[in-house]
Amino acid sequence: MTLQEAIVARHSVRQYLDKPIEAEKIAQLQALIDEYNSLAGLHMQLVTNEPNAFAGGRAKYGKFSGVSNYIAMICPKSKDTLLGYYGERIVLEAQRMGLNTCWVALTFNNQPDQYVIGKGESLNTLISLGYGATQGSQHPQKRQFDEVAKDQRSVKGELPEWFVKGVEAALLGPSALHQQKFAFVLHDNNVVEPKIPFTLLPQSTPTDLGIAMCHFEIAAGKENFEWK
Numbered sequence: 001m002t003l004q005e006a007i008v009a010r011h012s013v014r015q016y017l018d019k020p021i022e023a024e025k026i027a028q029l030q031a032l033i034d035e036y037n038s039l040a041g042l043h044m045q046l047v048t049n050e051p052n053a054f055a056g057g058r059a060k061y062g063k064f065s066g067v068s069n070y071i072a073m074i075c076p077k078s079k080d081t082l083l084g085y086y087g088e089r090i091v092l093e094a095q096r097m098g099l100n101t102c103w104v105a106l107t108f109n110n111q112p113d114q115y116v117i118g119k120g121e122s123l124n125t126l127i128s129l130g131y132g133a134t135q136g137s138q139h140p141q142k143r144q145f146d147e148v149a150k151d152q153r154s155v156k157g158e159l160p161e162w163f164v165k166g167v168e169a170a171l172l173g174p175s176a177l178h179q180q181k182f183a184f185v186l187h188d189n190n191v192v193e194p195k196i197p198f199t200l201l202p203q204s205t206p207t208d209l210g211i212a213m214c215h216f217e218i219a220a221g222k223e224n225f226e227w228k
Contacts, residue, residue, distance in 0.1 A: 011136030013100035016066035062107025084210020100132030166220030193228035
């Protein structure tokens with residue numbers, strides 16, 4: 001499975017089987033987390049065999065069950081967009097391993113003895129991880145292509161195929177309440193500007209933007225454009 005295929009196959013999964021993740025897959029995930037933490041100055045932490053974060057009323061409200069593995073998405077508050085970008089890279093690699101995931105913003109219980117939050121850092125979200133009871137399903141897109149794709153080139157014309165593919169892939173990504181509050185602006189010289197429109201959920205949108213940027217970059221091809 002390629003990363004582009006993983007973008008299509010990945011769906012948010014909330015119910016998991018009582019099936020342990022193999023040691024070699026845990027090692028692969030940990031290596032990715034270590035690499036991305038070092039590269040981007042993040043503090044993501046893998047937690048395994050820990051059911052309490054998804055026990056009780058909050059988890060039931062969020063319709064979670066069987067979750068005993070997750071990634072604590074921790075970073076300095078200024079790096080939420082990077083957290084979304086690299087966190088989604090891990091999600092897609094997990095999908096390629098045959099695992100299922102879900103970004104979780106509110107419906108979990110904090111477990112401060114299971115992860116370390118350093119000075120100036122915050123717990124952004126959790127990513128549940130494991131073998132899903134199902135493979136999930138795609139949620140309907142709340143925003144249309146033309147709402148997300150913006151053309152600000154000095155000479156407008158047909159949008160490049162790579163840009164179209166990038167936006168379409170971004171719209172397949174998870175976002176808070178499925179709001180998809182992001183836009184991609186095409187400028188001259190194949191420069192792409194990721195933007196956050198006005199939203200009533202400002203705390204979640206930088207992470208959502210990072211997730212969308214991850215999908216866009218994979219589908220568009222890094223060789224075809226530059227980020228602004």
